[in-house]
Amino acid sequence: MINYNEKNLVNQLSIDCVIFGYQQKELKVLVPKLFFKGDFWTLPSGFIFQEEGIDEAAKRILEQRTGIKDIFLEQYRVFGNVPRTTHAALNSMLELNKSHFDTLKVNDNFLEWLTQRFISIGYYALVDINKVVPNLTEIDQSIEWYNISELPPMISDHNQQVVFALEALRQNLDSKLLGFNLLPEEFTMKELQQLYEAVYAKPFRRNNFQKKMLDLEVLERVGKKLTGAANKAPYLYRFKR
């Protein structure tokens, strides 16, 4: 990222990705920590090439920053008020790391370009943590899944973005369940309920939940889960194709 030529990029426009991960009944968010002096956490972010559509850019950025590809990534909101553009944390990062940038031979123009006002297009995704292996780029010191209630303080408005992304995830979960490709091919109603409970951060009543899910008409019942105790074996479901 650092060695981009800013002339090939759309000016003042960035993309920030909120990657939700689900694992063992918990909802997490993928947060890289930048490889600079000081503690600078950030959402996986980047810029848009002039020859590139925004969805393409989001996929490229996500893959470059995390190694995650072929997932269902959706834009959900643009962050464009003026105060976000003060970028206090970004500026202090640039200040703290001046010499570091010299070592990396970072283009001065690019650094200046970075300190402009940016309007950011927010994308989000929900992935199965077991299925993706995030990796580090040259500008990341670490990349980790943080529980959504224990996020580190990120630069700019990135923590606030997570709040909006979570709202979008909740609003779209019913209709995007299949797309998120989050559950095994066949799953129990309990497994589905655990996913919803993690996303909504609250318990659902079993009967109500089952009724709501069946009413969506996206599930089909495929048999019982073999557990040995035949009477109590839960039904298995899959998504209708």
Next chain:
Amino acid sequence: MINYNEKNLVNQLSIDCVIFGYQQKELKVLVPKLFFKGDFWTLPSGFIFQEEGIDEAAKRILEQRTGIKDIFLEQYRVFGNVPRTTHAALNSMLELNKSHFDTLKVNDNFLEWLTQRFISIGYYALVDINKVVPNLTEIDQSIEWYNISELPPMISDHNQQVVFALEALRQNLDSKLLGFNLLPEEFTMKELQQLYEAVYAKPFRRNNFQKKMLDLEVLERVGKKLTGAANKAPYLYRFKR
């Protein structure tokens, strides 16, 4: 708009507004026709000042282009693929109107700026056509409400934007009903159903519709509508505050 100094504007970023209007069971869209040689229809559109948040910009643009203010305007999608940037219609408009621009003393730099790739933030609103009076700006030849099924061919991807905006409107109608401020203070279930039927372009069954609306728990019943025929008088509802 024409005499903007492009240096005060965020580069390559525009705002397009889809203003849905409801009147007499019909859903319409507000479409200005540009004041240039040739037939150039467009969504009410504009640009973002450097010192201005995007929501602020959307409100300003809408008010300047239509006279409509204080309405519930929501961003719903960014249009940013590359092909949209060919702007064929825009270029032919600029070509056709060269001499006209000279008369208007339009800045050449601004015209060149206009022909760059633009990524556009889409906003939509739903208004009561009786409550708003659109007005013409210096660059509009006419501004009219068109039935959603009879829109003129607009520049760039504006017709396609209406398709996405309608999808967003449908998806959000339940939760934004109060915000849209579209019905009289007190209304019948039938009036509400007519609104839904116009937005969804399909009939609903009366009983199902009533149940769905009451289940949302946003309505309260306030009495019967006085019609003379007391037995058949429909109930009146209002939104819970």
